[in-house]
Amino acid sequence: MRRFLGLLVLAFALTATTGAQAYHRFWTNCNADPATFMTTMTRDAAQDYANAARYEGYQWGGGCWNYDDVDAYPYDPPADAGMHGEGGDCSGLTFKTWRESTDTWRDGRWYWRALRNVHGPYDAAAFRDGVGAPNHVVAKSTAGVMDAFASGTHIGMVFMRSPYGGDQIVEAKCEACGTNIFYRTYRSDSSYGGVGRWGWTG
Amino acid sequence: MGLTSVSAAETAAARVPMRPFVDAAHVPPALTARGEPVTLRYAIVCPPRDDGLPCAGAGTVYLRPGTSGVFRAYPLGRGGDSSEGRYFLAVPPDIAADGFSYYAVLRDEDTGATTTVPSGGAAAPQLSLPLGDATPVSLGRHSFGRPRDPDAAAAEAPWGSAAGEVGLAGSRALGFSGPSSFDVEADGTVDVLDSVNGRVLRWEHGRPRAVTLDGREELSDFAAAPDGGFEVLQPQGTFVRYRADGTPEWHGKLADRTWAKLAHGRSGSVVLQEPSEQWLPVADAGAPLTRDEQVRAARSAKPLQNGHDLAVARVGANELRLAELRGAARVRSWRITSETPLGEVQLAESRGNRIVVVVRVYTDDRDEFEVLVLDPDRVAARFAVASDSWTETAPLARFRLAHGGLYRLRTTPSGASVDRFDLEVPQ
Numbered sequence: 001m002r003r004f005l006g007l008l009v010l011a012f013a014l015t016a017t018t019g020a021q022a023y024h025r026f027w028t029n030c031n032a033d034p035a036t037f038m039t040t041m042t043r044d045a046a047q048d049y050a051n052a053a054r055y056e057g058y059q060w061g062g063g064c065w066n067y068d069d070v071d072a073y074p075y076d077p078p079a080d081a082g083m084h085g086e087g088g089d090c091s092g093l094t095f096k097t098w099r100e101s102t103d104t105w106r107d108g109r110w111y112w113r114a115l116r117n118v119h120g121p122y123d124a125a126a127f128r129d130g131v132g133a134p135n136h137v138v139a140k141s142t143a144g145v146m147d148a149f150a151s152g153t154h155i156g157m158v159f160m161r162s163p164y165g166g167d168q169i170v171e172a173k174c175e176a177c178g179t180n181i182f183y184r185t186y187r188s189d190s191s192y193g194g195v196g197r198w199g200w201t202g
Numbered sequence: 203m204g205l206t207s208v209s210a211a212e213t214a215a216a217r218v219p220m221r222p223f224v225d226a227a228h229v230p231p232a233l234t235a236r237g238e239p240v241t242l243r244y245a246i247v248c249p250p251r252d253d254g255l256p257c258a259g260a261g262t263v264y265l266r267p268g269t270s271g272v273f274r275a276y277p278l279g280r281g282g283d284s285s286e287g288r289y290f291l292a293v294p295p296d297i298a299a300d301g302f303s304y305y306a307v308l309r310d311e312d313t314g315a316t317t318t319v320p321s322g323g324a325a326a327p328q329l330s331l332p333l334g335d336a337t338p339v340s341l342g343r344h345s346f347g348r349p350r351d352p353d354a355a356a357a358e359a360p361w362g363s364a365a366g367e368v369g370l371a372g373s374r375a376l377g378f379s380g381p382s383s384f385d386v387e388a389d390g391t392v393d394v395l396d397s398v399n400g401r402v403l404r405w406e407h408g409r410p411r412a413v414t415l416d417g418r419e420e421l422s423d424f425a426a427a428p429d430g431g432f433e434v435l436q437p438q439g440t441f442v443r444y445r446a447d448g449t450p451e452w453h454g455k456l457a458d459r460t461w462a463k464l465a466h467g468r469s470g471s472v473v474l475q476e477p478s479e480q481w482l483p484v485a486d487a488g489a490p491l492t493r494d495e496q497v498r499a500a501r502s503a504k505p506l507q508n509g510h511d512l513a514v515a516r517v518g519a520n521e522l523r524l525a526e527l528r529g530a531a532r533v534r535s536w537r538i539t540s541e542t543p544l545g546e547v548q549l550a551e552s553r554g555n556r557i558v559v560v561v562r563v564y565t566d567d568r569d570e571f572e573v574l575v576l577d578p579d580r581v582a583a584r585f586a587v588a589s590d591s592w593t594e595t596a597p598l599a600r601f602r603l604a605h606g607g608l609y610r611l612r613t614t615p616s617g618a619s620v621d622r623f624d625l626e627v628p629q
Contacts, residue, residue: 036254038254040254040255041254042255042256042284043284043285044245044246044247044256044257044284044288045250045251045254045255045256045257047227047245047247047284048247048248048249048250048251048256048257049250051225051247052220052249052250067220067221067249069221078376079373079375079376099254111254114250139566140543140564140566141519141543141564142519144285144286145245145284145285145286145287151377153374153375153376153377154377159227160227160228160229160245160287160476160477161229162229162462162476162479162516162546163229163230163232163479163514163515163516164462164463164474164514164516164546164547164598165516165522165544165545165546165547165561165562166462166545166546166597166598168227168460168476168477174376176418176420177420177421177437177438180437180438180460181459181460181476182437182460182597183460183461183462183463183476183597183598184597185545185546185562185597185598187545187546187564188543188545188546188562188563188564188569189564189569189589189591190564190567190568190569190589193566193567194566200285202256202282202283202284202288
C-alpha cells in the first residue's frame with residue numbers, strides 16, 4: 001500500500017510538471033499592447049525588424065518573441081498552435097514586419113513590438129492571393145527588398161537578391177529550423193507567387 | 203514551486219535587451235559591361251528602433267584599381283530609398299573601367315557596432331571586373347513544355363523508410379521535404395542525402411545501400427568526399443564531415459550567416475556564403491578550416507576543376523554574365539540574355555575546355571531549366587530540363603556534373619530519382 005501511495009504521489013508530480021509545461025510556455029511573457037500608428041515604413045526598417053527575429057524560433061500561429069537569440073521552445077510538434085512557444089510563423093512574421101492591421105480593410109502602418117502576441121488575419125495563401133487592403137500581387141521578376149514570395153503553405157520576405165539569381169530570404173521556416181535568413185529559390189519556383197505591401201516610404 | 207520558477211525564468215528571459223549588432227547585405231557588381239555606371243549599394247541592418255525608423259548607419263568603402271596596391275577610403279552616401287540598399291558609392295569611372303577590388307566597413311552610429319563586408323576585408327576583398335568582349339548568347343523566349351527526356355535513371359526510390367526507400371516529411375498544410383541534396387562520385391556511384399531518414403543512400407552499380415548518419419538533415423546540402431566519406435552542410439551553418447561508415451569525423455562552423463551552395467573546390471569543399479557573396483573554403487585536404495582561415499581564403503569567383511575560376515553575375519531579370527578567369531585575368535566571357543526571366547544559376551562548371559551552365563527560366567506560374575554547353579565563341583549545345591521538384595531541396599542542389607554527364611535530382615508524388623543527361627557534343 002505504501003508503495004502504491006508513493007507511486008500515486010510520483011504520478012501526480014509528473015502530471016503537474018507536464019501541466020506547467022503546457023500552461024506556462026513562452027506566451028506567458030507576451031502582451032496585448034496596442035500597436036503604434038506610424039506615418040513611415042521604410043524597407044530597411046523592415047529589414048531591421050525581421051532580422052531581429054532571427055534565432056528566436058518558430059511557432060505555428062504565433063507572433064511573439066524576445067531578443068535573446070535563443071528559441072525558448074524548439075522542436076515543438078509542427079502545426080500545433082497550442083504549444084504557445086516562442087516566435088512567429090511565416091505569415092505572423094510577415095504581418096508584423098509589414099506593420100499591418102488586424103482589420104483587413106485598413107492599409108495604414110501599425111508598429112507591433114516583438115513581445116506583442118499577434119499573428120494577424122492572413123495565412124500564406126491569403127498573402128499569395130493579395131488578400132487585404134495593404135497587400136497586392138507583384139510580378140516575381142520585379143520583387144525587391146522586403147517584398148515576399150508566398151505559396152499555399154509558406155511565405156518569406158526578400159532580404160536581398162544574390163548574384164547567383166536566388167535570394168536571401170528572411171522567414172519563419174519551421175519548428176526545427178526556426179526563423180533566420182536562408183538562401184532560397186522561391187522567385188523561380190512555380191508554386192510561389194510574388195506579393196507586395198503598399199505604402200513603403202523609402 | 204515548479205510553476206513559480208518556470209514563470210520567473212521566462213519573465214526574465216523576456217526582458218533580455220537586444221545586444222548591439224550590425225549586419226549587412228550587398229550585391230557586388232562582379233562583371234560590368236563597357237560604359238556601365240557602377241554604384242556600390244549596401245543595406246545596413248541594426249536592431250529595430252522604438253520609433254520605427256531605420257537605423258542611423260554609416261560606412262566607408264576601401265577601393266583600389268585592380269587587385270594590388272593601397273586601398274583608398276571613400277565615405278558612403280545615404281540615399282532616400284532603401285529598395286536596393288540605402289548606402290551607396292558611385293565608383294569613379296576611371297577605376298570602374300578596368301576592374302577594381304574593394305571592401306566596406308559599416309557601422310551603426312547609435313551603438314558603434316561595426317561589420318566588414320566581405321568578411322575577409324583587405325585580405326580577401328570583393329572583385330569587380332569588366333566583362334570585356336563577351337560572346338553574346340541570346341536565348342530568346344523560352345518555349346515551356348518541351349523538355350528533353352533523360353538518357354537514363356541512375357537511381358530511383360519510392361517514398362518510405364525501409365531499405366531502398368527515401369524519406370518524405372511534411373503535409374499538404376506544411377509543404378513536403380524529401381532528399382535535400384545528392385552527389386555523383388567519379389566511378390558513377392550516386393549518393394542521395396536521405397535527409398528525413400537521416401542516412402545516405404549509395405547506388406553502386408545500380409543497387410542502393412544505406413549509410414546511417416547522426417540524425418535528420420532536412421534542407422542540408424551534401425558532397426561526397428574522395429575517400430568515401432561525406433560532407434553535410436546544415437541549414438544553420440554547421441558543416442559536418444562523416445566517415446564512410448556514417449560516424450562523424452569533425453564539425454565546423456561557417457564564417458558567414460547564410461549559405462547558398464556546397465561545392466567541390468580544388469583541394470577541399472567550398473561554400474558560397476552571404477553577406478560576403480564569395481566562395482569560402484571550409485576544408486583543406488580533409489581538415490576543417492577556422493573562421494579566420496575561411497574568410498582570408500575567400501574568392502569572388504568559383505574555383506573550377508580545370509584550374510581556372512568562374513565569375514557569375516545575374517543582372518536584372520533577363521541577363522546572365524559569365525567570365526572564366528585565370529587569377530584576376532579574364533580568359534573568356536559570355537553575356538547571356540533571355541526574353542523569359544532568368545532565375546538562379548543551379549550549376550556552372552568546367553567540362554574539358556567547355557563551361558556547362560544550368561539556369562532556371564520562369565514566369566509567374568511556370569518554370570524549367572535551360573542547360574547550356576558553352577564554347578568560347580558559341581553555344582555548343584542547349585536543351586531544356588523539366589523542373590520536376592515536388593519536394594523542397596537545398597537551394598542550389600538540383601544538378602551535379604560528373605564523368606557520365608549531367609545529373610538531376612527529381613521528386614514526384616511517388617518518390618525520388620536521379621536522372622542522367624548525356625552531354626556528348628562534337629568538338
